[in-house]
Amino acid sequence: SAVISQKPSRDICQRGTSLTIQCQVDSQVTMMFWYRQQPGQSLTLIATANQGSEATYESGFVIDKFPISRPNLTFSTLTVSNMSPEDSSIYLCSGRTAEKEHGYTFGSGTRLTVV
Amino acid sequence: AQSVAQPEDQVNVAEGNPLTVKCTYSVSGNPYLFWYVQYPNRGLQFLLKYITGDNLVKGSYGFEAEFNKSQTSFHLKKPSALVSDSALYFCAVRDMNYGGATNKLIFGTGTLLAVQP
Numbered sequence: 357s358a359v360i361s362q363k364p365s366r367d368i369c370q371r372g373t374s375l376t377i378q379c380q381v382d383s384q385v386t387m388m389f390w391y392r393q394q395p396g397q398s399l400t401l402i403a404t405a406n407q408g409s410e411a412t413y414e415s416g417f418v419i420d421k422f423p424i425s426r427p428n429l430t431f432s433t434l435t436v437s438n439m440s441p442e443d444s445s446i447y448l449c450s451g452r453t454a455e456k457e458h459g460y461t462f463g464s465g466t467r468l469t470v471v
Numbered sequence: 472a473q474s475v476a477q478p479e480d481q482v483n484v485a486e487g488n489p490l491t492v493k494c495t496y497s498v499s500g501n502p503y504l505f506w507y508v509q510y511p512n513r514g515l516q517f518l519l520k521y522i523t524g525d526n527l528v529k530g531s532y533g534f535e536a537e538f539n540k541s542q543t544s545f546h547l548k549k550p551s552a553l554v555s556d557s558a559l560y561f562c563a564v565r566d567m568n569y570g571g572a573t574n575k576l577i578f579g580t581g582t583l584l585a586v587q588p
């Protein structure tokens with residue numbers, strides 16, 4: 357199945373700054389997703405990254421705060437903008453692979469701490 | 472709305488004993504169900520999935536899960552637990568829209584499995 361490389365693995369950032377997280381897939385995936393996992397909680401879908409067009413955001417998430425790019429089928433970035441301590445979370449990207457495989461694979465996550 | 476529930480925040484089991492991590496779901500139509508494991512400071516690793524076919528699904532690391540349509544459950548099981556199985560386990564279901572599966576996964580709240588030596 358596809359392997360996703362995600363970086364950085366962790367970062368400590370000052371409030372008011374922005375961080376861009378990158379995900380690179382070693383093979384084509386049909387769809388890419390970005391999730392947030394707040395401390396001690398489950399995964400919440402932020403948005404679906406669409407190749408060459410604007411991402412599709414879930415309720416409660418907006419493009420100005422979480423701009424996403426996906427210039428091709430194997431690469432996507434998520435930016436966490438104007439960060440506050442409430443943005444401290446683990447951010448994970450995911451790719452949907454062919455149906456005959458297990459379907460979804462995940463990056464190793466980015467642990468973000470905002471101080 | 473589609474949902475998945477993991478009623479136990481934590482499951483404790485002694486090494487060598489069987490383990491069960493519970494998951495129930497609520498979807499319209501036929502569910503696509505998944506189990507993932509998350510080790511500390513790691514991403515999610517796929518364990519197994521149920522799409523169709525046999526109700527007993529075998530997955531990675533000796534885990535299996537039984538799909539029970541009448542009870543809307545998909546409990547994760549392992550005959551003999553290892554200390555190295557200690558991790559956070561997530562059940563997930565593909566979201567459904569107008570009877571068809573979408574591409575989104577809906578996750579449960581997670582169950583922390585602690586295996587004591």
